[in-house]
Amino acid sequence: MAHETIEAMNxxxxxxxxxxxxxxxxxxxxxxxxxxxxxGVLFLGYFMFRYYGNENSVKEMKLPIAILSFTFLSMFLLFxxxxxxxxxxxxxxxxxxxxxxxxxxxxxxxxxxxGLVSMLVVAAYLKRDDIFEKAWMPTLILAIPVTxxxxxxxxxxxxxxxxxxPVELVQMMLAALLSGAATMLLFGHKFSFEVNRMLAIVxxxxxxxxxxxxxxxxxxxxxxxxxxxxTLAYIKGDGEYTAMFWIGQVIAFVIPMVLTYxxxxxxxxxxxxxxAISALVGLWIxxxxxxxxxxxxxxx
Amino acid sequence: xxxxxxxxxxxxxxCKGCEIACKVENExxxxxxxxxxxxxxxxxxxxxxxxxTPLRCNHCADAPCxxxxxxxxxxxxxxxIVNVDKERCIGCAGxxxxxxxxxxxxxxxxxxxxxxxxxxxxxxxxxxxxxxxACPVEANIFGDLExxxxxxxxxxxxxxxxxxxxxPEKGTHPHHFYVGGGEIQLxxxxxxxxxGHNLFNNITHLKHVGGHH
Ligand code: SF4
Ligand code: SF4
Numbered sequence: 001m002a003h004e005t006i007e008a009m010n011x012x013x014x015x016x017x018x019x020x021x022x023x024x025x026x027x028x029x030x031x032x033x034x035x036x037x038x039x040g041v042l043f044l045g046y047f048m049f050r051y052y053g054n055e056n057s058v059k060e061m062k063l064p065i066a067i068l069s070f071t072f073l074s075m076f077l078l079f080x081x082x083x084x085x086x087x088x089x090x091x092x093x094x095x096x097x098x099x100x101x102x103x104x105x106x107x108x109x110x111x112x113x114x115g116l117v118s119m120l121v122v123a124a125y126l127k128r129d130d131i132f133e134k135a136w137m138p139t140l141i142l143a144i145p146v147t148x149x150x151x152x153x154x155x156x157x158x159x160x161x162x163x164x165x166p167v168e169l170v171q172m173m174l175a176a177l178l179s180g181a182a183t184m185l186l187f188g189h190k191f192s193f194e195v196n197r198m199l200a201i202v203x204x205x206x207x208x209x210x211x212x213x214x215x216x217x218x219x220x221x222x223x224x225x226x227x228x229x230x231t232l233a234y235i236k237g238d239g240e241y242t243a244m245f246w247i248g249q250v251i252a253f254v255i256p257m258v259l260t261y262x263x264x265x266x267x268x269x270x271x272x273x274x275x276a277i278s279a280l281v282g283l284w285i286x287x288x289x290x291x292x293x294x295x296x297x298x299x300x
Numbered sequence: 301x302x303x304x305x306x307x308x309x310x311x312x313x314x315c316k317g318c319e320i321a322c323k324v325e326n327e328x329x330x331x332x333x334x335x336x337x338x339x340x341x342x343x344x345x346x347x348x349x350x351x352x353t354p355l356r357c358n359h360c361a362d363a364p365c366x367x368x369x370x371x372x373x374x375x376x377x378x379x380x381i382v383n384v385d386k387e388r389c390i391g392c393a394g395x396x397x398x399x400x401x402x403x404x405x406x407x408x409x410x411x412x413x414x415x416x417x418x419x420x421x422x423x424x425x426x427x428x429x430x431x432x433x434a435c436p437v438e439a440n441i442f443g444d445l446e447x448x449x450x451x452x453x454x455x456x457x458x459x460x461x462x463x464x465x466x467x468p469e470k471g472t473h474p475h476h477f478y479v480g481g482g483e484i485q486l487x488x489x490x491x492x493x494x495x496g497h498n499l500f501n502n503i504t505h506l507k508h509v510g511g512h513h
Binding site for chain 2: 013100101
């Protein structure tokens with residue numbers, strides 16, 4: 001509709017004050033990326049302990065998984081704080097909570113998750129399997145909403161129609177599985193090929209699913225709403241983010257898909273390491289492009 | 301009482317009196333705006349026309365900015381105004397992202413969110429918002445939408461069928477109306493923004509105090 005109006009009326013903005021630029025910068029990309037890894041290693045830890053828990057190398061992963069999760073969740077919280085224009089007022093969230101806001105809900109559940117993950121670190125370090133076992137399932141369950149809440153936050157950004165809740169929820173979960181599997185594959189030399197195979201399949205499958213959804217949005221998104229069409233124009237043709245979008249898609253999804261397929265079919269563990277690194281680097285780029293482009297859209 | 305605004309675009313002549321009055325009244329910093337008048341030129345020379353659209357916060361009845369604010373810094377007053385508590389705000393910019401009208405900015409001097417408040421401080425003292433006072437052609441009409449005898453209610457009744465809001469499909473239920481507007485004035489995607497063709501190309505941006513942008 002708007003497109004036809006432009007064509008028919010030749011309407012051009014001739015006087016307007018500057019629109020605000022990017023308000024959620026790369027710090028928010030870091031936040032989402034680190035959170036994906038922080039919760040993703042917990043999800044993959046679940047699969048490893050559940051199906052390959054008898055292998056000594058897997059048993060020994062309790063402490064590394066807890067430390068990895070703790071480190072990346074700390075990064076996530078640190079970047080969340082750094083992104084605030086008034087970081088020293090962070091405590092307002094807990095003292096004046098507004099429960100319709102996913103930011104409030106996210107801050108509370110992420111803080112509880114941090115507490116549980118800290119407990120896992122201590123329990124694993126002290127080799128207190130009894131405490132670790134007790135804290136493990138609640139941690140895992142809480143990691144799910146922590147993974148997902150950013151999608152609801154983006155979904156509440158009315159008029160940034162590219163971000164739709166159901167799709168973004170799926171993308172957040174896929175990003176966690178992809179980055180969790182990739183991070184675990186960095187330790188692949190410790191595990192049997194069976195464990196590597198499972199991690200590679202999760203990595204390859206989440207890369208394939210993520211890629212399919214992005215391509216679906218790319219091709220069919222413009223039919224949903226004029227805002228989506230206008231947003232996707234930034235990654236089409238000579239759009240501002242076209243190159244970065246495709247680089248991200250190839251590094252995050254295509255290369256890991258190919259390498260994990262070749263690695264699993266040829267039983268070649270060496271190929272899985274570059275697949276993992278590629279996925280982790282690419283995920284940052286993909287998330288960044290998707291965060292930036294709706295912010296370029298004029299809102300008024 | 302539910303306060304609302306109506307702008308008659310047939311009357312507006314783009315003098316920007318309201319914009320300046322707002323800047324002065326609310327000490328809006330450089331590079332930010334609570335109220336701005338956008339010019340869009342339509343047609344091909346010599347058959348051209350210039351349109352003027354004052355744009356401000358709509359004080360939506362179902363405001364996404366209020367919903368997303370984690371600390372209720374954005375909150376409703378009893379008279380329907382969506383107000384900002386700058387002391388409460390943590391500067392997460394969630395509201396800037398949530399507002400479908402781009403009506404909120406992060407004040408570079410205080411590092412907190414700010415926007416049009418319908419001059420809540422003046423209204424509470426029985427005064428009209430300063431943009432209303434400044435308008436030489438009375439294109440800005442302000443009043444109580446629940447009072448059928450108010451100027452704004454009567455204006456809406458008289459212009460039935462020609463009263464619009466911006467982006468009604470977003471379900472925000474704006475308390476800000478336009479008369480005589482069309483796609484060009486009310487839909488930001490219906491006009492081109494050509495790099496280098498804006499009459500003000502050199503806009504000064506303030507650095508955020510202690511900020512990261
Ligand atoms: S116009 Fe934007 S800032 Fe104003 S009340 Fe509506 S959503 Fe909030
Ligand atoms: S920037 Fe301030 S007013 Fe806006 S959502 Fe965050 S805390 Fe609320």
